[in-house]
Amino acid sequence: MKVLSIAWINVHRALRDRTGLFFLVALPLLLVFIIGAAFGGSMKPVVGVVGDAGALRSDASVQVRDFADEPALRAAVEHGEISAGLVRAGTPVLLTRSDRSGQQVRMLVTSALTREANRLSAGEFVASHAGIDRDTALSVVDSMRVEPVEVRATTTGEALFPEGFSGFDLGASNQLIVFTFLNALTTAAALVETRSFGVTRRMFATPTPARVIVAGEALGRIAIALLQGLIVVAGSALLFGVRWGDPLGAAALLVAFALVSGGAGLLLGALCRTQQQTGGFGILLGLGLAAFGGCMVPLEFFSPALRTVAFATPHGWANDGFAALTRRGGDLLSVAPHLGVLLGFAAVLFSLGAWRLRLAVTR
Amino acid sequence: MTVLSCSGLRRRFGDVLAVDDVSFTIAEGETYGLLGPNGAGKTTTISMITGVLERDAGEVVVDGVPMSPDAVAAKRLVGYVPQELALYPDLTGRENLRFFASLYGAGRRRVDEVLEVVGLADRAGDLAREYSGGMKRRLNVAIGLLHEPRLLVLDEPTAGVDPQSRNQIMENVRALAAEGMAILYTTHYMEEAERLCDRVGVIDSGRLIAEGTRRELVERLGERDRISLQLDGDLSHAATVLGAIPAVRGLAPHGHGLELVVDDARECLPVVLSAISTNGAVVRSVEVTEPNLETVFLHLTGKALRE
Ligand SMILES: Nc1ncnc2c1ncn2[C@@H]1O[C@H](COP(=O)(O)OP(=O)(O)OP(=O)(O)O)[C@@H](O)[C@H]1O
Numbered sequence: 046m047k048v049l050s051i052a053w054i055n056v057h058r059a060l061r062d063r064t065g066l067f068f069l070v071a072l073p074l075l076l077v078f079i080i081g082a083a084f085g086g087s088m089k090p091v092v093g094v095v096g097d098a099g100a101l102r103s104d105a106s107v108q109v110r111d112f113a114d115e116p117a118l119r120a121a122v123e124h125g126e127i128s129a130g131l132v133r134a135g136t137p138v139l140l141t142r143s144d145r146s147g148q149q150v151r152m153l154v155t156s157a158l159t160r161e162a163n164r165l166s167a168g169e170f171v172a173s174h175a176g177i178d179r180d181t182a183l184s185v186v187d188s189m190r191v192e193p194v195e196v197r198a199t200t201t202g203e204a205l206f207p208e209g210f211s212g213f214d215l216g217a218s219n220q221l222i223v224f225t226f227l228n229a230l231t232t233a234a235a236l237v238e239t240r241s242f243g244v245t246r247r248m249f250a251t252p253t254p255a256r257v258i259v260a261g262e263a264l265g266r267i268a269i270a271l272l273q274g275l276i277v278v279a280g281s282a283l284l285f286g287v288r289w290g291d292p293l294g295a296a297a298l299l300v301a302f303a304l305v306s307g308g309a310g311l312l313l314g315a316l317c318r319t320q321q322q323t324g325g326f327g328i329l330l331g332l333g334l335a336a337f338g339g340c341m342v343p344l345e346f347f348s349p350a351l352r353t354v355a356f357a358t359p360h361g362w363a364n365d366g367f368a369a370l371t372r373r374g375g376d377l378l379s380v381a382p383h384l385g386v387l388l389g390f391a392a393v394l395f396s397l398g399a400w401r402l403r404l405a406v407t408r
Numbered sequence: 409m410t411v412l413s414c415s416g417l418r419r420r421f422g423d424v425l426a427v428d429d430v431s432f433t434i435a436e437g438e439t440y441g442l443l444g445p446n447g448a449g450k451t452t453t454i455s456m457i458t459g460v461l462e463r464d465a466g467e468v469v470v471d472g473v474p475m476s477p478d479a480v481a482a483k484r485l486v487g488y489v490p491q492e493l494a495l496y497p498d499l500t501g502r503e504n505l506r507f508f509a510s511l512y513g514a515g516r517r518r519v520d521e522v523l524e525v526v527g528l529a530d531r532a533g534d535l536a537r538e539y540s541g542g543m544k545r546r547l548n549v550a551i552g553l554l555h556e557p558r559l560l561v562l563d564e565p566t567a568g569v570d571p572q573s574r575n576q577i578m579e580n581v582r583a584l585a586a587e588g589m590a591i592l593y594t595t596h597y598m599e600e601a602e603r604l605c606d607r608v609g610v611i612d613s614g615r616l617i618a619e620g621t622r623r624e625l626v627e628r629l630g631e632r633d634r635i636s637l638q639l640d641g642d643l644s645h646a647a648t649v650l651g652a653i654p655a656v657r658g659l660a661p662h663g664h665g666l667e668l669v670v671d672d673a674r675e676c677l678p679v680v681l682s683a684i685s686t687n688g689a690v691v692r693s694v695e696v697t698e699p700n701l702e703t704v705f706l707h708l709t710g711k712a713l714r715e
């Protein structure tokens with residue numbers, strides 16, 4: 046298949062070239078870690094302990110690390126190696142930093158220590174009243190432990206971000222949209238290069254219809270965009286538990302947006318004469334569309350007029366699509382309109398790109 | 409049998425009429441040279457013939473199939489070696505060939521054959537970027553041979569290469585023509601055109617101003633082959649004898665000898681020499697002058713072929 050040959054030569058060259066390799070593999074992996082670290086929900090605070098950790102050690106919401114003495118513990122807290130430090134000699138002393146995470150750790154530690162104290166004093170009480178030894182009494186207490194009451198929180202009124210939505214999951218999809226598109230535009234430079242080598246023209250001299258050449262060049266770009274998107278989505282979900290919503294819906298949005306990005310890369314590569322031009326326009330377009338599409342500031346904060354502008358960009362639609370999945374509990378069906386619009390964008394970009402590329406070579 | 413026929417080709421770039429009413433044909437097994445100074449319109453003509461450039465007017469037919477940028481069937485019949493190296497420098501020679509082979513529908517075995525033909529088999533695994541200029545040129549030619557075309561179009565295939573690579577390329581072209589391939593060849597090197605081409609067309613400022621075999625062109629200018637003889641013996645007798653030979657068209661005294669104007673100096677020379685010796689004269693020296701394409705070219709265009 047000629048389409049696949051042309052697509053493959055693009056991926057092959059991108060893999061062989063060092064900077065290409067960076068954009069293809071290293072950058073998405075880097076993004077996985079940035080997104081995961083910033084937006085992942087499963088980070089456990091680490092509490093350093095001097096002395097007996099007691100009930101903290103069995104607490105699922107913190108991780109305990111033992112320290113030999115207080116100075117070492119204090120240094121670790123100051124360096125940010127651990128979230129907080131607990132010294133257990135007489136009255137427990139908790140070392141925290143004065144930020145919000147410090148307060149959270151303080152609540153966790155206080156409740157764990159209170160639970161421990163409750164258990165011990167209940168054991169004393171049972172032992173003295175039932176006349177049994179202390180260990181048996183404690184096992185009786187343990188057997189009748191009250192499970193924590195589950196409290197479901199919900200917001201009332203006009204909440205933009207429902208409870209349980211960290212606000213960060215949206216950030217992850219924003220990053221995905223911005224970088225998938227930007228990266229695809231950088232592949233435009235490769236197309237300009239192929240043209241300047243005279244290779245595109247030479248392809249036109251072979252018995253290969255123009256649409257096949259264009260489709261092949263486009264497919265290479267889509268494949269690269271898709272690969273990057275997949276690495277970011279799957280990587281951040283698996284490693285950091287970042288939520289992307291309904292998997293089918295998210296996959297469909299990703300494919301549709303990769304098509305748009307590949308189409309944009311093709312058109313830009315057909316329009317520009319030099320690689321510098323693709324770089325300049327690429328950054329300008331990539332960041333401009335991202336800003337207007339609500340990837341920098343949430344769409345909810347846009348004025349009605351700006352919202353109209355946002356929905357003139359593929360970024361706005363992709364953004365709203367991911368929002369529908371992650372925040373409104375949507376599925377494939379609820380993002381169908383978004384998919385339709387994105388595929389429309391892709392179709393227009395491909396047609397324009399194909400037309401321009403053919404002109405650029407044969408005119 | 410005619411393989412390429414183009415007629416009335418015209419192409420304008422803005423104010424420049426790059427090609428103006430160019431027509432010619434190339435037969436099976438024939439090598440046709442397109443000669444012209446820089447900017448004459450050779451590459452533009454070739455681009456229209458290979459279907460990579462839209463034309464403003466004119467027809468191109470390859471083996472009975474009309475050529476245009478969308479004519480896939482016609483492109484199957486044409487091999488194209490562009491003037492500028494058109495290959496991926498960051499791929500190996502073999503990878504470049506395999507890529508284009510897939511576009512021409514040629515197999516992997518053919519890639520290895522072509523590598524042998526152009527003498528790159530032992531360097532096939534090296535990046536094209538690391539090839540010498542001559543090797544890059546040979547790879548450029550190899551891509552055009554992959555699908556064994558009916559018509560091979562070479563646009564200055566030897567520009568700036570070492571004599572070894574040049575000879576290799578010229579030998580390749582000669583062998584392909586011998587197999588019956590029609591060849592369109594442009595060059596700035598007159599000796600290449602004289603060695604390879606059965607016919608040449610001279611193009612200047614977009615117009616084909618003369619066409620024919622070297623001999624035809626030379627004669628059209630009134631330039632003829634000449635044989636100068638220095639003789640001992642009876643000059644007037646010798647003149648009578650030589651004047652009776654049909655191929656000798658003119659005759660004049662020249663120092664201690666004669667200057668003959670002949671149809672074809674190489675064919676004529678043995679006849680002339682034997683006629684003289686049978687008539688008792690002794691030849692002291694012989695000088696043959698064949699007016700070359702360079703002369704023709706200078707005469708027609710007022711320009712040297714290479715500036
Ligand atoms: N893409 C183009 N845009 C504008 N002008 C062009 C273009 N291609 C060629 N020309 C002009 O057309 C004329 C013929 O150019 P062409 O390349 O066909 O010449 P050539 O005979 O191949 O010259 P050379 O021997 O230097 O390769 C020149 O005046 C050139 O400047």
Ligand SMILES: [Mg+2]
Nearest residue numbers: 450451452491
């Ligand atoms: Mg040229």
